[in-house]
Structure formats: structure tokens, C-alpha cells
Amino acid sequence: MxxxxxxxxxxxxxxxxxxxxxxxxxxxxxxxxxxxxxxxxxxxxxxxxxxxxxxxxxxxxxxxxxxxxxxxxxxxxxKRKSIMCTKCNKMGHSEQKCKWNKGKDKAPKKDNRLWKDKDGFQLVVR
Structure with a gap:
């Protein structure tokens, strides 16, 4: 990141x-x-x-x-620290605030397709 x-x-x-x-x-x-x-x-x-x-x-x-x-x-x-959820592996919220904590046992499957744009930023498709 x-x-x-x-x-x-x-x-x-x-x-x-x-x-x-x-x-x-x-x-x-x-x-x-x-x-x-x-x-x-x-x-x-x-x-x-x-x-x-x-x-x-x-x-x-x-x-x-x-x-x-x-x-x-x-x-x-x-600058712009991102929070990573360890439950669903998505950025922007913590495990405590994850929607997968509300009655669901499993987080969604992770799709690991990655690429980098022209500026070198790594983009993740989920």
C-alpha cells in the first residue's frame, strides 16, 4: 500500500x-x-x-x-492512514465495526487479483 x-x-x-x-x-x-x-x-x-x-x-x-x-x-x-479490517480484509474500518461481526460467521472470500497503475499504486479487485 x-x-x-x-x-x-x-x-x-x-x-x-x-x-x-x-x-x-x-x-x-x-x-x-x-x-x-x-x-x-x-x-x-x-x-x-x-x-x-x-x-x-x-x-x-x-x-x-x-x-x-x-x-x-x-x-x-x-498522510491518510488506512485502517485494515482483520476480519474481512477490507480497508476503511476496524474488526470491531465490521459488518461480518453482526450474525455472520465467515468473512467473504478474498480475491487476490492485483495490478499497478501508471503511478505505481497497487489496486486490489475484490
Missing amino acids: PIWIQLPKLKVEYKSEGSLKKIAGIIGNVIKLDKATRQKTRLRFARVLVEMKINDDFLEEIHFTNVKDELVTQQVVY
């Missing part, structure tokens, strides 16, 4: 494309950096599109060691 993350107050020394890919790679597979991040025109935060697994935890902070062997803690902000 592609999701944009922000790395607020990231020090300038970590804003190179290589550093950002390593740091954001802790969250998931890096797809791309936004234009302002690539061109270093926005100083408040770096913005990176990462591919996460649907059931991955949304870490509020990550930790990495810099070149001086110092431990750095970095806050992570997610």
Missing part, C-alpha cells in the same frame, strides 16, 4: 536523496521523493512515498545511527 510519509524537522545533513531513501526505507520500500524534497525547497519536513504492507504498524518514530555513530530518533507523520 503506497503511503506518503513526512519526516518533520529532519536535519539538513540527512536530506540527500541517498540518506532519505535509507531513513524512509526503515518504514517500507521507497517509491519516490516529492519535488520539494528532491529540490530541497521545503525545510520544515521531507516527504517520501513508501510502499508498506497493509498489516505493517504505523511507527510514530524511527531510529537510525548517523555517520558519527550517534543514535538519531526521527518522528514520522503519515
Whole structure:
């Protein structure tokens, strides 16, 4: 699942494309950096599109060691976090709010046909 993350107050020394890919790679597979991040025109935060697994935890902070062997803690902000239901495997609601909890024993069968659009977003047909 592609999701944009922000790395607020990231020090300038970590804003190179290589550093950002390593740091954001802790969250998931890096797809791309936004234009302002690539061109270093926005100083408040770096913005990176990462591919996460649907059931991955949304870490509020990550930790990495810099070149001086110092431990750095970095806050992570997610844009449009999606809730995944573990009962029916659909996004947008939790298991507690799932309609399959109301008198039904089984969730619908999962159809695993997948494809990616031109921007790299993975679409799921159910």
C-alpha cells in the first residue's frame, strides 16, 4: 500500500536523496521523493512515498545511527492512514465495526487479483 510519509524537522545533513531513501526505507520500500524534497525547497519536513504492507504498524518514530555513530530518533507523520479490517480484509474500518461481526460467521472470500497503475499504486479487485 503506497503511503506518503513526512519526516518533520529532519536535519539538513540527512536530506540527500541517498540518506532519505535509507531513513524512509526503515518504514517500507521507497517509491519516490516529492519535488520539494528532491529540490530541497521545503525545510520544515521531507516527504517520501513508501510502499508498506497493509498489516505493517504505523511507527510514530524511527531510529537510525548517523555517520558519527550517534543514535538519531526521527518522528514520522503519515498522510491518510488506512485502517485494515482483520476480519474481512477490507480497508476503511476496524474488526470491531465490521459488518461480518453482526450474525455472520465467515468473512467473504478474498480475491487476490492485483495490478499497478501508471503511478505505481497497487489496486486490489475484490
